[in-house]
Amino acid sequence: MSSAPAPSTAWQEKIAPDEEQRYAAYAQQFAQIQVRKSARWGPGRALHRKQLTAVQGSLEVLDGLPAFARHGLFAMPHDYDVWVRISNGGLDRARDARPDVRGFAMRVFGVQGESALGNGPARSQDFTLINQEAFAFSGADEFVQFVAAASRGNGELFKHVFRRYGLLGGPRLLGKMIKLAGKPFSGFATEPLFSAVPMANGPYAVRVRLVPAASNGTSALDASSDWAVDFCSRLSRGPLHWDLQLQFFTSEESTPIEDASVNWPTPYTTVARLMLPKQDANSPAGRQFSEKVEATVIDPWQALAAHRPLGDVQRARKVVYFESQKGRGAASG
Secondary structure (H helix, E strand, C coil), rough: CCCCCCCCCCCCCCCCCCHHHHHHHHHHHHHHHHHHHHHHHHHHHCCCCCCEEEEEEEEEEEECCHHHCCCCCHCCCEEEEEEEEEEEEECCCCCCCCCCCCEEEEEECCCCCCCCCCCCCCCCEEEEHHHHHHCCCCHHHHHHHHHHHHHCCHHHHHHHHHHHHHHHHHHHHHHHHHHHHHHCCCCCCCCCCCCCCCCCEECCCEEEEECCCCCHHHCCCCCHHHHHHHHHHHHHHHCEEEEEEEEEEECCCCCCCCCCCCCCCEEEEEEEEEECCCCCCCCCHHHHHHHHHCCCCCCCCCCCCCCCEEHHHHHHHHHHHEEEEEEECCCCC
8 A cells, every 4th residue: 555645845936927817917907807896896916706604713823843844834833813704715605595606715913024025024824615626717817807707798708718718718718617606515614614725834835724613514405595694603603714725736747736636635734724713794893804814905915924825826916915905994903
């Protein structure tokens, strides 16, 4: 019986000479989309516009971790305060039953160390997770052009897909996207969630997963009609828990840094436990807190240098997210 490959520090990023110009262009494309959508729906994010709810909890970093895991946030056992925002991934405030990517974002407070942005001490360690193990596209250019076309309606989307991918590749891509968006989802308390793209963990590279505890319960038949009701009703009855796990880079062939569409096959290591105590997210205080989270920034580049985001998609996010934050007047604190 063969053992799992050991984590490797031999990863590297491949930065194209035109990235700065391309990323600036992506940011402008998203800024224009955001302006159009905000004119209809009110101020908000370009993607993951529909916040479902926001709650508070803690992240417990576990003791006895292997040496390759003990970096940055996970260097030593500690309890951190956490904000959690759950959302639908789309450009619009669509009904919950509509197929979509689901988002679970966390902001971890009290971290100690330099910022990934190189602008002084880190304010927090943020994670942005979705209900897909790998990203839908290999790189940022594919993703941005797809979203830009989709924002102008199905007609423009179909024209873009067939123009870029051809008569054979177009239908394959559309089929893949329909399958991904329509992937069964049981709810935020019962479904694993993934970073889908890598970040550093000290000298290593990792992806992140949240695995719900069995005590969170099983899926409810009517959950898709209102994801917030499903999540908040569970939390009003008792606490919810998840294991936070890291999946490590082992080789460029099986765990590439730059191709975000590849689903890494390597095992996960549990490093922390997310705990949301029983709370009433629909109380006046709970709603006020949700408004506070909606106005703030949760960004994978708001992070420790030890957990710097890696790869083309993450580097593009740095520029695009900042432009989006400026566009909605988001608080930076």
